[in-house]
Amino acid sequence: MNESAFSEQAMNAAIDQQNKCTSYPKVGAVIVKNGEIISTGFRGEVSGKHAERIAIEKLPNPDLTGTTIYTTLEPCVEIHECQPHKPCASLLMDLNVEQVVIGVLDPNGKIYCQGYDRLLKSGVKVAFFTPALRNKIESSTFKFDCSIGYGPSGKRRVAVVGNGKKFTIYASQKSPDAMSFRWDTLQYAHSVVDLIADNESIACAIGAEKFEDISDPLVFRESAHYARMRSGDIAVLYPPKASFITLIRLVEITEFDITFQWQVRNRP
Ligand SMILES: [Zn+2]
Structure with a gap:
């Protein structure tokens, strides 16, 4: 399988994870290394934790060197100071993730584009899901149709x-x-x-x-x-x-x- 076909397969696997969520916002993530999905997570799978963190914590070794994470929603940044966990964008950077592939940017005004911006500035490669898959995610991530x-x-x-x-x-x-x-x-x-x-x-x-x-x-x-x-x-x-x-x-x-x-x- 060529690289872009595999990449699209990983995007779909993240969407499959997203579809397992029983509450909103629905978010799914998969971690890929050497052309293989090595972990998955979805919001709600472990209470109080985000999809990216859940997928990372399932790995025997949390070092993300050489990995790509596909996440259906932009990784979060700090919203308030007393959050129980480090925000996902920081977590991914600290664990040396090589690339982040994002489904949709977070429409929350305090996060919108900031996870993206922070990852790029720290040298992480950032890419996005295909337009067709982004549309699919946009209509299913949130409870309300934003329009x-x-x-x-x-x-x-x-x-x-x-x-x-x-x-x-x-x-x-x-x-x-x-x-x-x-x-x-x-x-x-x-x-x-x-x-x-x-x-x-x-x-x-x-x-x-x-x-x-x-x-x-x-x-x-x-x-x-x-x-x-x-x-x-x-x-x-x-x-x-x-x-x-x-x-x-x-x-x-x-x-x-x-x-x-x-x-x-x-x-x-
Ligand atoms: Zn997060």
Whole structure:
């Protein structure tokens, strides 16, 4: 078997591990040496430990020299100081892993790209799963589809990705009625993002600070195809034929992600 065929087989083996998880996020890992899978792990297999650590601790000798680890989710970095275990990115570096092959980057804003960055800076080779396998992982790692929300209200953090992925809000869990928008993050460095909607259907609720400040969303008439927003701003989204109206409040913009909340209102 050639190298890339074997590599894809190892990716699939990590996904098989991921599929054994019974809670979210689902993460699987396999360790490869000399063209052979020498250990496996999945989150939940040992309580309180991450998939990478579980696979490492099954080895008779934890030295990772000359090994490649395939993990479906980006290895973690410190989130808070009193974590019981060393974060996986540090563990892998300290054990001299040669290469890390990542399924998806962690959408948690405190980790996103930082595990990746730290590994690269320490001289570890980093590669990614194939696009088709990444898609498969992205739709199964987390409990929520990161691109869908529901009324009556909710809050979500999304990764900053160029022109922004489409986000769809349904009137309720049971309703087929939905509307979509996306974030344009080209100016996030200036703490400004644009919220884009089709059909000139979005307006800034200038002056409003809380959803409760807005008694009738339809008073905001200067609708356009985008709303330029800073933290704390609220926009009103009302596509012409939609059965409902969505208020969207930008909670926070960071280098890595955008946090926003929404509230669905009946159309008067
Ligand atoms: Zn970890």
